[in-house]
Amino acid sequence: MPKQGIIKTILARHKKDKSRLIEIVRDVQSALGWVPPAAVAEIAEALNVSKVDVEGVATFYHFFSGAPAGRYAVYLNDNFVAGMKGRAEIAAAFEKEAKCRFGETTADGLIGLHATSCIGMNDQEPSAIINGVVFTKLTKAKVKQIVAAMKAGRDMARLVTTCGDGANQSKLVRAMVTNNIRKKGPVILAPFKPGEAIRRAVTWTPEDVIAEIKRSNLLGRGGAGFPTGLKWDFCVQSQADRHYVVCNADEGEPGTFKDRVILTEQAHLLFEGMAVAGYAVGAKEGILYLRAEYAYLKNHLEHVLEALRKKAIIGRNAGGKKGFIFDIEIKMGAGAYICGEESALLESAEGKRGEPRDRPPFPVTYGYLGYPTTVNNIETLCAAARILAKGAGWFKTLGTAKSAGTKLLSVSGDCRKPGVYEVEFGLSLQKLLEMVGGRDAQAVQVGGPSGTCVSRGQFERRIGFEDLPTGGSIIVIGPHRDMFDVVHNFMDFFIEESCGWCAPCRVGNSLLKRKLEKIMSGKGTIRDLSDLESWGRIIKTMSRCGLGQTSPNPILTTLQNFRHLYESKVRHDTDFVTEFDLKAAVHAASGVTGQKLTEAHHE
Amino acid sequence: MSKPIIATASLAGCFGCHMSVLDIDDRILTLIDLVEFHKSPIDDIKTFSKICDVGLIEGGCCNSENVETLREFRKNCKVLVSVGECAIMGGLPAMRNGIPVKDCLEEAYLHCPTVDPADRMIPNDPELPIILDKVYPCHEVVKIDAFLPGCPPSAELIWKALVALVEGKPLDLTYDLVKFD
Numbered sequence A: 001m002p003k004q005g006i007i008k009t010i011l012a013r014h015k016k017d018k019s020r021l022i023e024i025v026r027d028v029q030s031a032l033g034w035v036p037p038a039a040v041a042e043i044a045e046a047l048n049v050s051k052v053d054v055e056g057v058a059t060f061y062h063f064f065s066g067a068p069a070g071r072y073a074v075y076l077n078d079n080f081v082a083g084m085k086g087r088a089e090i091a092a093a094f095e096k097e098a099k100c101r102f103g104e105t106t107a108d109g110l111i112g113l114h115a116t117s118c119i120g121m122n123d124q125e126p127s128a129i130i131n132g133v134v135f136t137k138l139t140k141a142k143v144k145q146i147v148a149a150m151k152a153g154r155d156m157a158r159l160v161t162t163c164g165d166g167a168n169q170s171k172l173v174r175a176m177v178t179n180n181i182r183k184k185g186p187v188i189l190a191p192f193k194p195g196e197a198i199r200r201a202v203t204w205t206p207e208d209v210i211a212e213i214k215r216s217n218l219l220g221r222g223g224a225g226f227p228t229g230l231k232w233d234f235c236v237q238s239q240a241d242r243h244y245v246v247c248n249a250d251e252g253e254p255g256t257f258k259d260r261v262i263l264t265e266q267a268h269l270l271f272e273g274m275a276v277a278g279y280a281v282g283a284k285e286g287i288l289y290l291r292a293e294y295a296y297l298k299n300h301l302e303h304v305l306e307a308l309r310k311k312a313i314i315g316r317n318a319g320g321k322k323g324f325i326f327d328i329e330i331k332m333g334a335g336a337y338i339c340g341e342e343s344a345l346l347e348s349a350e351g352k353r354g355e356p357r358d359r360p361p362f363p364v365t366y367g368y369l370g371y372p373t374t375v376n377n378i379e380t381l382c383a384a385a386r387i388l389a390k391g392a393g394w395f396k397t398l399g400t401a402k403s404a405g406t407k408l409l410s411v412s413g414d415c416r417k418p419g420v421y422e423v424e425f426g427l428s429l430q431k432l433l434e435m436v437g438g439r440d441a442q443a444v445q446v447g448g449p450s451g452t453c454v455s456r457g458q459f460e461r462r463i464g465f466e467d468l469p470t471g472g473s474i475i476v477i478g479p480h481r482d483m484f485d486v487v488h489n490f491m492d493f494f495i496e497e498s499c500g501w502c503a504p505c506r507v508g509n510s511l512l513k514r515k516l517e518k519i520m521s522g523k524g525t526i527r528d529l530s531d532l533e534s535w536g537r538i539i540k541t542m543s544r545c546g547l548g549q550t551s552p553n554p555i556l557t558t559l560q561n562f563r564h565l566y567e568s569k570v571r572h573d574t575d576f577v578t579e580f581d582l583k584a585a586v587h588a589a590s591g592v593t594g595q596k597l598t599e600a601h602h603e
Numbered sequence B: 001m002s003k004p005i006i007a008t009a010s011l012a013g014c015f016g017c018h019m020s021v022l023d024i025d026d027r028i029l030t031l032i033d034l035v036e037f038h039k040s041p042i043d044d045i046k047t048f049s050k051i052c053d054v055g056l057i058e059g060g061c062c063n064s065e066n067v068e069t070l071r072e073f074r075k076n077c078k079v080l081v082s083v084g085e086c087a088i089m090g091g092l093p094a095m096r097n098g099i100p101v102k103d104c105l106e107e108a109y110l111h112c113p114t115v116d117p118a119d120r121m122i123p124n125d126p127e128l129p130i131i132l133d134k135v136y137p138c139h140e141v142v143k144i145d146a147f148l149p150g151c152p153p154s155a156e157l158i159w160k161a162l163v164a165l166v167e168g169k170p171l172d173l174t175y176d177l178v179k180f181d
């Protein structure tokens, strides 16, 4: 059987290293189109781990499958904004052309249709990834072409005839993705001359570099807003013979895509930020954990790394400092929002299922492979590089007292100018809506599903850590949208992405969604609203990681800011409505046994 | 004032919650002074003949008879309480909820190695209750007023809840009563 040969080759390629399990499984998936049980067994034996360990990885990630995913595997984004931009029509077109339904693969194994969570293309929906190639702004006509090309056995990359702007056109990318940079600011998107930051940093002591970052008041841009200087300080303080810098490029929060644009256009700034962090915390190695959805950027990023090595910005004698070594490796994810959570990311980078760890210990003391590690967002590291180049004092003149600097916003939804905006902190939603052409919005989802849904009456609220913190996802919701559809889509997302480890998150979110559906169908009561509130609070307080702790937010923040919508949906004449239907509930069993309901059963 | 009246039932449960009621030890004597038991396996009264103040339900609904009993309790009890994991969440019996009922019946009565080969059949007597497609928690079938968590809820928790209900006072749940690990 040729299969055995393939798996042996793959295992050899990765030196039977179990920390490379994800890479091994990925190679099997792309060679065979799925991960068959026989492959699981063979990998387990070769790596000397249990079958369950391999199966655990092979079933955890979106882009691995336990059944043939199709020689052409279509992953169609299913977030709410895709829906706004006509996803349903596109999905129907795929089903019609491929003659197969979503969640299935054609009988001949040629085409598989799959839904997937946000792929970071909200500004150019509907979009899909097919065999690693990103297709944006899909139309019915394009779907027809794509499926015809599949049937003709063509390479998907050949269908990219027009590339997007900037580095999307480079030979190494060749993607139809566009950057949609609408507003450049001075920190992230301004020109940056390689070396400006690291050459300066290495003339200082690591302590002084950390002190400068502390002075700048830079707060983490990944969502939690932890002070970056303090994080680096904690990391350095942890005694160990190795330290790591990890850049979080998982960008999975629905609606955010600004990291994609940084990776495309400003990767040199990011890598230099990683080098600065490496110098500060005493790390020799950095890891870029790149989400699988952005695999199309990998060759480009490798190329940028190579160029920086040649300029001695990273690598040996980095920044021109004799003896300072800092290099960067790219590790790929495999499709899982939870892997953006820093401890889940580390597990995944180590080749395991991306399940969050118990914290403490935090990554700064127990991180990658157990060594002290600073995990930072892409934008944070870029800002750190710029601070080294231009000074903490300069940085602090931007933004507000508690939120220094600028923020990249990924704007999508019902607005005329979706794309990336670098704005100073302190900008009001009203001003932002004017800028993006979304004045008539009824709501703005700030920070993605895990953030806050702000209603029209509160548009004077401001982006910043004092009021509306955000990782950067801004979804504009026009007046004609049904807010319940928005909330429902977001709950679907959390249910899909929960790692399943804690019951409140795994079970609770499904219960919340069912309750929401009850209310949407007109069978809810005031009591159901208070159940939503109290169950939501339980999930928030009883879950282990940030996913569960924020997953009820779509419901809780709309209950708060759009209470009238809920109140107009529920019945006020009774405090209990059951959805239970005895006749329907006995239907299956009476079909098997032939028993019938008697009169007594009909109340 | 006459004594408050209590009714109890075990639906798709294991009687563990009822055993936990008995676990209040000699306080059962105090309880009997405080309340009157009506329809309940404890005194074997089979039918409701008066309206009760409190109904305690153990177990969820796995068949048509459970539903009937639960509805009867709702009609005849002023306050209805889900007692224990199975009543609240379906519990262990709900482990079948992911499996089609046909497969469950076939596994249990046709394919299971302990079935007598001479006697393979799925019970179908019209007198038998009909199995539901899945196990339902009580509050999805009727309105439930209060929930006592645990598997089983401790005797102490049941005692405190009953006293609070009978005396009409708020229930003071200390952390140790609802901490399960």
Ligand SMILES: Cc1cc2nc3c(=O)[nH]c(=O)nc-3n(C[C@H](O)[C@H](O)[C@H](O)COP(=O)(O)O)c2cc1C
Pocket (backbone or CB within 6 Å): A219, A220, A221, A222, A223, A224, A225, A226, A228, A248, A249, A250, A251, A252, A253, A337, A338, A339, A340, A341, A342, A343, A375, A376, A377, A378, A380, A381, A545, A546, A547
């Ligand atoms: C479910 C979940 C998903 C997350 N996704 C991301 C992400 O995609 N990118 C990111 O930088 N941080 C993400 N975070 C936050 C990280 O855990 C971590 O706080 C961040 O990477 C730290 O970097 P910073 O200090 O530079 O912000 C996520 C957190 C949670 C709970």
